Amino acid sequence: MPITTRYDSTELQVRSVNREKRTIDFIASTFAKDSYGTRIDPDGWEFAKKIPITWAHDDRGYTPSGGRPIGRAINLRVVNGELKGTAEFP
Numbered sequence: 001m002p003i004t005t006r007y008d009s010t011e012l013q014v015r016s017v018n019r020e021k022r023t024i025d026f027i028a029s030t031f032a033k034d035s036y037g038t039r040i041d042p043d044g045w046e047f048a049k050k051i052p053i054t055w056a057h058d059d060r061g062y063t064p065s066g067g068r069p070i071g072r073a074i075n076l077r078v079v080n081g082e083l084k085g086t087a088e089f090p
Contacts, residue, residue, distance in 0.1 A: 029083040042083040
């Protein structure tokens with residue numbers, strides 16, 4: 001009988017949307033195991049003040065966005081073990 005292990009892979013969780021400001025508040029990461037069985041401690045993240053957001057993590061031009069940023073992540077912070085932030089779109 002095969003042994004299976006369930007991993008709680010964290011997907012981006014949208015928490016709120018502000019259409020007027022064109023922003024989305026999100027949870028990007030937690031300490032849950034990912035699909036590879038590894039964990040990244042959110043308290044270990046170091047980040048710039050504003051990080052480009054690309055479509056599907058594409059920075060090489062494989063998607064219709066051509067690898068160009070579609071927005072930026074601002075207000076990144078760790079709260080109660082969760083990496084949270086705000087996506088701002090033009």
